[in-house]
Amino acid sequence: MRLELVTKDNVHKVCKVKVHPHQEVFVAPVAKSLAEAYVYPDAAWPRAIVDGDRIVGFVMVAIQPDDPIEAYRFCLWRLIIDADEQGKGYGRFAVQAVAEEGRRRGIGQLHSTWHPGDGGPEEFYVRLGFVLTGEVLDDETVGVLQL
Numbered sequence: 651m652r653l654e655l656v657t658k659d660n661v662h663k664v665c666k667v668k669v670h671p672h673q674e675v676f677v678a679p680v681a682k683s684l685a686e687a688y689v690y691p692d693a694a695w696p697r698a699i700v701d702g703d704r705i706v707g708f709v710m711v712a713i714q715p716d717d718p719i720e721a722y723r724f725c726l727w728r729l730i731i732d733a734d735e736q737g738k739g740y741g742r743f744a745v746q747a748v749a750e751e752g753r754r755r756g757i758g759q760l761h762s763t764w765h766p767g768d769g770g771p772e773e774f775y776v777r778l779g780f781v782l783t784g785e786v787l788d789d790e791t792v793g794v795l796q797l
């Protein structure tokens with residue numbers, strides 16, 4: 651398993667990564683995320699999640715150390731594991747790889763924000779060690795993982 655840059659060679663396959671229909675409320679499509687990465691090139695860190703020769707997901711981190719809101723300084727902005735690939739450890743791998751990138755940069759905390767609700771990712775984040783901060787940002791729950 652590895653994270654790879656999104657390039658002209660893989661972008662079409664990356665855009666085919668889709669969640670289950672009932673999960674669509676919790677995350678934007680990959681193509682929208684890549685459009686945002688284009689508009690915020692200094693902050694966005696988008697990567698394909700790859701296993702062997704298969705693209706199984708997409709992750710995008712916001713890296714903006716000077717943001718006035720602490721939770722947005724090193725923050726999981728998008729995390730999508732393809733519907734057919736969920737429950738196989740790819741989400742855990744992606745978060746660990748992002749955490750490793752943060753440590754490499756000397757960053758002490760990884761935040762994530764998510765829509766609360768049934769079928770959402772809260773349990774996933776808690777299992778991975780995220781602690782709820784009690785904040786609500788843009789109607790989303792905030793969690794933090796110490797690196």
Ligand SMILES: CC(C)(COP(=O)(O)OP(=O)(O)OC[C@H]1O[C@@H](n2cnc3c(N)ncnc32)[C@H](O)[C@@H]1OP(=O)(O)O)[C@@H](O)C(=O)NCCC(=O)NCCS
Pocket residue numbers: 669673676677727728729730731732735736737738739740741742743762763764765769770771773774775777778
């Ligand atoms: C949330 C998501 C990223 C999890 O990815 P995944 O690859 O299925 O998760 P993993 O297989 O790595 O699971 C890691 C752990 O979390 C648990 N877990 C994963 N999803 C869970 C859920 N919905 N509820 C409870 N536990 C969950 C797993 O059981 C596993 O626990 P364990 O290793 O202790 O047994 C994936 O379901 C997804 O893409 N969801 C839709 C998009 C979304 O909500 N993204 C987050 C936006 S902020």
